[in-house]
Amino acid sequence: MHEPKKIFVADDDQDILNIIEMMLRSRGYEVVMSSNAEELFACKAEDLPELILMDIWMAGVDGREICGRLKKNKLTSAIPVLFVSANSQIAAITEDCRADGFIAKPFEMKLLLQKVQEHLHASMQAQTCDQISQD
Amino acid sequence: MIKGDKSYNDLLTRINELETKLDESNEIIESIRRGEVDAFIVQNNGTNEIYTLRSADKAFRLFIEKMNQGAVTIGDNGIVLYANTSFAKMVDVPLERVIGQVFLGLIPEAQRQPVSQLIAAAWRDKESRGEITIPGKEGGELPVALYLNQLEIDGGVALGIIASDMSLQKEAQEQKREMEKKDEFITIASHELKTPVTSIKGYIQVLQFNFQQQGNTHAAELLGKVDAQINKLTALISELLDARRIENGQLPLHFDRFDFSALLHEIVEETGRLLPQRLVVEDTTEGVQLFGDRNKLGQVITNIIDNAGKYSPPSSKIIVQAKAEQNILALYVKDQGIGIPRDQQQKIFERFFRVKGKKENTYAGLGLGLYISAEIIFRHQGRIGVESEEGKGSTFYFQLPVIRGENLSASA
Structure with missing residues (x-):
């Protein structure tokens, strides 16, 4: 049996956290929720998630800045980051921050699950390739 | 001899x-x-x-004489050697009384200190710049930018001073700030409106999923209708934002390669929920790749199909036909609705335009959908149009070039 994939969800809106959690759990993912994405930087290597869903404007926290730090950090740079936001510039922000993708709010549950699956799959393949080339 | x-x-x-x-x-x-x-x-x-001499030198002198900026040359003793009419007007002293005067004497007392500092800096560093305020017309203030440059003339040195009236620039800046403020308001308003809509839509989808799991298809179907209405609300919010952005000339598009057919089927499924059994799809574009803004083009298709549904009898069929020929992809949406009078057919792509007729008040909408659609298609180097006969129906269509990604920059 594979371990369930761990997904980190950061949003300052509790309802949206609940909804995304319900959607992801219904598909067997393990979900870690946070209203403050800063927590990610306190994670031990073995506790790091396999994918991050994150809002852009969060109370006191700028998702763009967090994404930039994640992508610069060796430990976290390979974790796919998807922005989930109602920001109308979401596509451009995703590109600027070198995030891996975005989901515009309000979102379709189907689309969210599909994107999560796609990015987990792509990141797993990249890891396998890395391992083969290292061996 | x-x-x-x-x-x-x-x-x-x-x-x-x-x-x-x-x-x-x-x-x-x-x-x-x-x-x-x-x-x-x-x-x-x-x-x-x-x-x-009718030399280039004279042309330059005339140019300086006629320019809107004030131009002054002062000697190292601070005396004005040359000034143009614009400068004389700025300091409100007749031109013949400017030349030969002490420059600082022409500057209002309150500004003499900063100006003398600028002059000292220009002597020291060869150039300096700064901004002062002098009395303007009707008791107002005139913001003036000063550019000072050391010049070598006739074996000696002088300072060339250009004085620019900044009031027009200030006004333009003010307008730009005002526009940015409005734009920021719309952006924040749109974000704040979409946030609760996201929660409502999210809970509904979770409920719908749960009902489906329990086999309660009726409840799931009803929630599907609620969800479709929420999508309409979202579209209205986006329309307001987009129209504002188009007005400011900054509708952001995000270009990427995508499969048109997959997009069409997504939109048909979504719009079809509010138009049950009415959409007839004939799609022969399978595998055709477009380079464009997938979301925005989806918005255009949604808009055209929604319009077809809105302006035609409840059970009439709407034919959605997509085909690609010779590097052009075309989508036709044909309805059997009220049609559009010939004289209004071009106007329907204008902002806030809604077809005038006996029944106009029964159709909801902001009159922004086609205006935005036309802009989006235009920005993709495409064409949008309508063929219609009053009382018989309309066919809305758009054509887009099937292009390779390399041919179009992402900022297009």
Whole structure:
């Protein structure tokens, strides 16, 4: 049996956290929720998630800045980051921050699950390739 | 031979005279080249004839004389050597009383300190710049930018000062700030409106999923209708934002390669929920890749299909036909609705336009959908149009070039 994939969800809106959690759990993912994405930087290597869903404007926290730090950090740079936001510039922000993708709010549950699956799959393949080339 | 000797000496003298004249001429030409000569005075039959030079130098002088900026040259003693009319007007002193004056004396007392600092800085660093405020028309204030440059003239040094009236720039900046404020408001308003909609839509989808799992298809179907209405609300919020952005010339598009057919089927599924059994799809574009903004083109398709549903009888069919021929992809949406009078067919792509007729009040909408659609298609180098006959129906269509990603920059 594979371990369930761990997904980190950061949003300052509790309802949206609940909804995304319900959607992801219904598909067997393990979900870690946070209203403050800063927590990610306190994670031990073995506790790091396999994918991050994150809002852009969060109370006191700028998702763009967090994404930039994640992508610069060796430990976290390979974790796919998807922005989930109602920001109308979401596509451009995703590109600027070198995030891996975005989901515009309000979102379709189907689309969210599909994107999560796609990015987990792509990141797993990249890891396998890395391992083969290292061996 | 004596005669010959004399003429030899005569010739030598003549040659010497000519050489001196040639040297003089060369010197004059050199002076003209260096811009040191403004005019020649030629004595002719006891009268002086003045010949001024129509050189590039004169063109520059005229240019400086006529320009809107104030131009002043001051000597190292602070006295104005030259000023143009614009500067005289700016300080409200007749031009003939500006030249020869102490420059600082022309500047309002309150500004003398910063201006003298600028002058000192320009002498020290060769150039300086700053901004001052001088009394303007009708008791107002005139913001003026000063650019000071050290110049070498006639073997000495002087300061060239350009004074620009900044009031127009300030006004433009003010307008831009105002526009940005409005734009920021719309952006925040849109974000704040979409946030609760996201929660409502999210809970509904979770409920719908749960009902489906439990086999309660009726409840799931009803929630599907709620969800479709929420999508309409979202579309209205986006329309307001987009229309505002188009007005400001900054509708952001995000270009990427995508499969058109997959997009069409997504939209048909979504719009079809509010138009059950009415959409007939004929799609032969399978595998056709477009380079464009997938979301925005989806918005155009949604808009055209929604319109077809809105303006046609409840159970009538709507034909959605997509085909690709010779690098052009075309989508046609044909309804059997009220149609559009010929004289209004071009106007429907204008902002806030809604078809005028007896029943106009029964159709909801902001009149922004087609305006935005036309802009989106236009920005993709495409065409959008309508063929319609009143009482029989309309066919809305758009055509898009099937292009390779390399041919179009992402900022297009």
